[in-house]
Amino acid sequence: MVARDKARLVVLASGNGSNFQAIIDACENGRLDAEIVLLVVNRPGAYALERARTHGIPSRLIDHKDFADRESFDAAMAEAIDAARPDWIVMAGFMRILTDDFVDRFQGRLINIHPSLLPKYPGMNTHARALETGDRVHGATVHFVTPTVDAGPPIVQGRLEIFDKDDVESLKQRIHGVEHRIYPLAIDWLVKGSIDFDRAAAQTSPAVVDASGALIVPPSP
Incomplete structure (x- = not known):
């Protein structure tokens, strides 16, 4: 072989x-x-x-x-x-x-990670916006890049619970941990051919992992 x-x-x-x-x-x-x-x-x-x-x-x-x-x-x-x-x-x-x-x-080979559960909070200051809105769940999204910023097909999201004690800095640090788990995971799926641009675009919702990295929602066809 x-x-x-x-x-x-x-x-x-x-x-x-x-x-x-x-x-x-x-x-x-x-x-x-x-x-x-x-x-x-x-x-x-x-x-x-x-x-x-x-x-x-x-x-x-x-x-x-x-x-x-x-x-x-x-x-x-x-x-x-x-x-x-x-x-x-x-x-x-x-x-x-x-x-x-x-x-x-x-396009189709270019990916990004964004610190929110897209399509929520594209752009900047995502943690502050989640806190100001009173969200109880926050996260990060790995997605394909398209000309519209933060609007490309999502590959995987990582979610965590927002605690009452969280502020922007604590939430930022916790989201970093989520990012560090889901980015290698998304790249692994791409390398193995488990997902590509067209399949990501056709999904009704992306795969979701929890704060520990466990898959809690499989990708929806």
């Missing part, structure tokens, strides 16, 4: 890179049959670069401030991604709105 090559991942990040680290760990401990072939960062000093250096992962700093407009920055980033020949492009705290041309170029 011929061994199958590992899936090739390019990760996009802007800051600390905790989700990047969760994906690194999953690759290194064998939970993911994948390898990260490139990290692309748009901000100098992002700690994600240090994580890549520590683990021997190639990285590129493409500072968006060096470009006259969003289109030229995205074109430079797309060139770097294409050179790495990825199977999947994974946004892990990448704090840039992508142009339609960039998204169209990689």
